[in-house]
Amino acid sequence: MTGYARAQGSDDRRRWVWEARSVNGRNLEIRCRVPAGFDRLENPARVAVGGKLKRGNVSLTLTITSERHAKPLTINRTLLAELATLVDEVRRSTGAAAPSADGLLRVRGVIEEEESGEESEEALTVLDKALQVTLDEALKALVSSRAAEGKALARVIEGHVTEIEGLCGRATERALAQIGTVRSRFEAQLAELLGRVPALSEERFAQEVALLVGKADVREELDRLNAHIAQARTLLADARSDNPVGRKFDFLCQEFNREANTLCSKSADIELTRIGIDLKGAVERMREQVQNVE
Template sequence: MTGYARAQGADDRRRWAWEARSVNGRNLDIRCRVPQGFDRLENPARNAVGAKLRRGNVSLTLTITSERQAKPLRINRALLAELCTLVEEIRRDTGAATPAADGLLRVRGVIEEEDDGEETEAALAGLDKALSATLEEVLKALAGARAAEGQALARVIAGHIDEIEGLCRRAAERAVAQTGTLRARFEGQLAELLERAPPLSEERFAQEVALLVGKADVREELDRLDAHIAQARELLADARPDNPVGRKFDFLCQEFNREANTLCSKSADIELTRVGIDLKGAIERMREQVQNVE
């Protein structure tokens, strides 16, 4: 399910903001990006998302901006000297050109900000607590956004269920007419055979018709489809943030499709086949939406 949320906070040294985005997905896939030096927050953030959500591709980003003026820069001369020594060795061994000074200065760690004092462990613990509180706020807002989308999605899925129910009623009507179609077809085939073979007895004729009708009987499939419709409505009614039903609904769609396939394979009536194809299309449209359900 899709959703977006943003929450921010600040202290006397910095400002920060958590952003959370989610898009549809069969499973829960979490991508977390935090600034350098805050890697310790990544696993707790992933765990916090997993505690609230079950499905979706979730992107979580933390940005931190210093409130203080830019710090003076200094050159890490020890690192620069070591780099120059390595460059000279490589130049002698390979004959490569000596790199320009700006290339050496771009190496990470050569230019540093002057340290104005490390924060105490207590200050860092307080910062982590504040960041976690903002994270909780943004995840709560994201869950709310997804819930709002879920309500709209429930109405769409309910419409698909109604469509499937209507097609099942049409299929039941055509299934009754199918018996007459089978009898007429068998009589036509029998008329051709009678020109070459002795006539069948009335009893044998009835047995053959009954056999064909039995093979084309779709009442069992229609009964199961009715049961699946009832179960789909129950799942939709029971869907809550603390009771995810997406996977159950996904499996139920597979059962819907299995019965529709069997109905089409048994059909001996062109109209019933058309209804069966429409039914498969409606089930597929519902399945696509069910992929978005928590």
């Protein structure tokens, strides 16, 4: 299921942004990109995603920007003293005028910016907690984004279930209409069996009759299809309650397809076969959408 979310935070030294994207996927796959030096956040981020999502390809990206504040300036007094000594020697030996103070301060290295020290373990712990709070905000927004799409997707899948239900109703009516066709075929095959030389044994004859009858009976397949329709509606109701149903729905589509295939193979009527083919198409369209369900 697709979705996008963004959350940001800051402290007195930096600003950061978490971006979370997800696209459709059969399983849960997580990719995490963090700046150098923040690798320690990857595993907690993956755990956080796994606690909220069950399917999809999820990409997390952390961007951190330092806040550049003016740093205190200091004078390198050792270097300045050496320059003063050199200037005095040059002035005495050449008679040149002494440089002004601002000229000395322009010499590289005389004025320095104080370097801020490395952050303590305590400060890093506080930073990590703040980053995780922002990540949690991004993931909550991502879940909401996916849920909004899921509601629209539920209506699409509901339409496929209704289509399948209609096809099953037509198949039930046609299965009753094909009894005459099956009876005629059975009578012709029965005459052929009775006319064989040598004649079939009673046991073999009974087996052949049972085989012909079994091939023509599609009631079990239709009963199972109707049971699958009821289960599909139950799963849709669970999905509206934010319960993960994607894997169950995926398996149910396989069972729908299995019964549709059997229906086609047992059909003794061209119209029933066409209905079975339409049924397989409807199941496949529903299966494609189910791949996007959490």
